[in-house]
Amino acid sequence: MKTDSLLKTILALFALLSMPAGAAQLTIELDHTSRTWQTADLLKHPDAQTVHIVDDVSYKRAMTYRAVPLAALLPGLAPQSHLQAVALDGFAAELSAAPLLEKTGARAWLAVEDPTHPWPALMPGKPGAGPFYLVWTDPQAGPISPEQWPFQVSRIKQLKTVAERFPALLPDPKLAANDPINQGFALFQKNCLACHRLNGAGDAEVGPDLNIPYSPTEYFSGDFLKRYIRDPQNVRHWPQAKMPAFAASVLPDSELDSLVGYLKHMAGRKSQP
Template sequence: MLTVTGLTAVATALAEPVLEIAYDQQVRRLTRAQLLAYSSLDTIDIPADVAYGRAMRYQAIPITALLPRLSQAGTMQFTASDGFVANIPAALLAGGKGNAQAWLAIESSDGVWPPLKVGGASAGPFYLVWLTPGKSGISTEQWPYKIARIADAPPLEIRHPQLIPKAPLPIDSAERRGLQVYMTNCAVCHQINGGGDAQIGPDLNKPFNPTEYFQESFLRRFIREPASVRTWPQRTMPGFSPSIISDDSLNDLLRYLRQMAKERTH
């Protein structure tokens, strides 16, 4: 029979957040306490935090301490508990002199982070943050929070070839550049032709492509500032300013979407 003390211990164990890391041919499940005990744990200041929109201070571990030999990996997949999935090139995470530095921030039980919105949850328990993100052109969608799992994986377009235009386009075409914009900023929530890891938002080609039901001026506005076109209580899509998706990159993204509308699978 469990005593009150025993029941408390069980409840605490069940409540302890766990991060699963599938990397380098092994799977590890690390509790928050284990991560907070890492010798490389440090306190870092993020001047312009993406999730909170202000300066934040975190206890964090350099991602290279968790994931050694990143330079030999291809893509790292960060899966959040809400279904958000970010596929980030390992080369970005590896950092190096003169580049952005990736850290895994850890929310401690006695240092709970603020809620992301009134009455909601925080960005914890695990959150990928960056020091000097501008040095490597880190997108806002490459700051996944509520992380539940980190895994190495083949590139998204290799696992889901239906994302790649089938038309014989030049390698430097706007449509192929647009695919890269899509994978960095849109595939974290959406699929195309049923291809992708995330399912937070709708498929962007089935049954219809947004280029088919939005006038172009409104589609551009929706991407830049969704709430200015339509909004609802459960809306989670952020806006993408020119500092995140430049005007040229937005043009490429729309070219890609229009091309995929011609290549819809059924």
């Protein structure tokens, strides 16, 4: 048995060493199937093509990628399913399957970094968006939020919904389904949960908890929280800041009101992790 284990270890190391420098792998775990893709296999995928992104969320300019339609990598996935894209830095984007499976309008692509032609750094002294990056063509047709553009992706996995996994995030169940606070909860999942936890609930490891020990609605006075969400660097500037700005084209004023309303509501529903 020890010989078999040693042989498997040697074979795994040989496979790793035989990969081209800079090559990577992406694991996609669905309830009914699981597969690990190598960079070379994705670059040669029959559906791979050159994709032009007019206004790249991460690079803040036009970019061109070799990419595969994400739907082609999610065989048999139902539109009502839920996925999570996990990045190397702990960013965990919660993604509804339906937009990822669309073939018209806003369309999701897995951009694949060619190790022989690496992508530029996101900023001086920082790595690039590779090895895998979820990008969108015609994102305004979604609309698609900045948090739905996870980069440095290492794993995509099918999970239960956020509400099922993290009941500590739920608003008061007595609220009507169409209450703006419930809409704010949906917006929180789409725009905030990739970086932040709330009441200790969530998988992200990037930003601070948004309710424990204090909600930002408890220490941002006036309209400063809304101004912060619109343009964080305009309110609190520091070089290492990662939070993106949420323009009105992505998060309209009415939705921003609902999101802040949810956070205010949850300030009264604190629960310790």
